[in-house]
Amino acid sequence: MPMPYPDLILHNAAIHTAAGTPSPDADAVAINAGKIAAVGRFADVARLIGPATVVLDCGGRTLIPGIVDAHCHLLAMAARAGQVDCRPAAAPSVPAVVAALRDAIAAAADADDGTHWLRGYGYDDSPLGLGRHITRHDLDAVSTTRPVRVEHRSGHACVLNTVGLVAAGINRSTPTPPGAVIQRAADGEPTGLLLEMSGWLSERIASRKSAELKPLANRLLAYGITAVTDAGPANGIATLHSFTAKTSAADFPLRITMMAGWPQLDEITRLGLRYGQTIPGTRVTIGHAKIMLTASSGNLHPHPARLTAMVSEAHRRGYPVAIHAVERDAIVAAAIALMDAGAIPNIPDRIEHCAECPPDVIDLLAQSGALAVPNPGFLHYDGARYRATVPPELLPQLYPVASLLAAGIPVALGSDAPVVEANPWAGIAAAVSRRTADGTNLGGRPVESVQTALALHTGGARIAVGQRADLAVVAPSPFAAPPERLPDVRSALTIINGEIAWRNGI
């Protein structure tokens, strides 16, 4: 039987083959029915052209497997479109934060009935930002009639104004939820600062639903991203519905793996949803069970003994776990819990973030058998803040991708957006250079090559016959560009399942 005519042929491309270096023997690929059907010289591949084959000249740009962001938060990213930017670059002082929020109220005055929550994001209490946390009193200067909520840059803290505290039902006698902090002044009144309470709040505050995912999709596709893992700690049936509705409407062509929030694991398994299952007619797959392990309250939460029981319970339901662990003590506890619980055969558990990894912690991580999912993009975007707030001897141990690899630990890279921008090329740049956005070297071992770092961001995909046609055509060439130019790499053509999802310049 002759080979069917390809749907699409890309030529005049530098092709990143399995070996990692651009191949001199191939400058074209043919794609058919969502798969790569041929890789070779255009002179040969051109013989396959049929009457309906689309042929695109890549203009010498570099063809790579589509990028996978192994850890991000899609709905939070999309929600930011309607929120006020309170990051230090936009609002460098407390009065500037207040002014930005007041401006947003004024701008929306006739479009809004005044009862919706006004939300801001990204304030930074560190010396590089405001130098302190905001309080309810600061935000009462924004509004005394409308609830206001401003998220800390970490996503693990937020501040409500007085109306907001009342709306959420928080007063001086509200008991503190486990693992959380309701900060109180000397007189016992809440200051407005809440740590680790976003899940608690979302159960009590109706949020404006259904953020637009289309602009977000385009932003991700422009980086060459074709698949994301949503690591929402409260992902359940409602989140799944919003993802499947969007993806079937083609608003969001990227593949989504949705982790199952630990608190929602029961409702998810009751519906018969299994780990690894792709929802029919969509590009949404059910991923690991997400467990938050935090140290914000001064103690690990949940307690290590409880953590092991949670891991075992998830495994019993057929779900591997992804444990959120940023601080050294949390990573140690996560690794030990995974060792105590044992793994589901051939399905590694994951440890998310792995920010503080001195050598002894790396040894434990290696013994745990877990997939580590660090976020080297933080070194790029937040490196200056780390230099101001982290003891210098610890800087080389932050997100040490190369040291994890050297210890034999499997690694996948995630952005953790929207905490920082979802640009995977910034993370790759930091992994291979250990440099911040302003060019300062933080020390520590760099990943040996862009090829190696990119492979951690593509899920091991290759450009070879029979592989899934999730591809991006990027420039400047990541393999030739100096590290400081890597964050500027963009896709001119992003293809998912053989279909053009993004096109800009080809």
Ligand SMILES: [Zn+2]
């Ligand atoms: Zn996250």
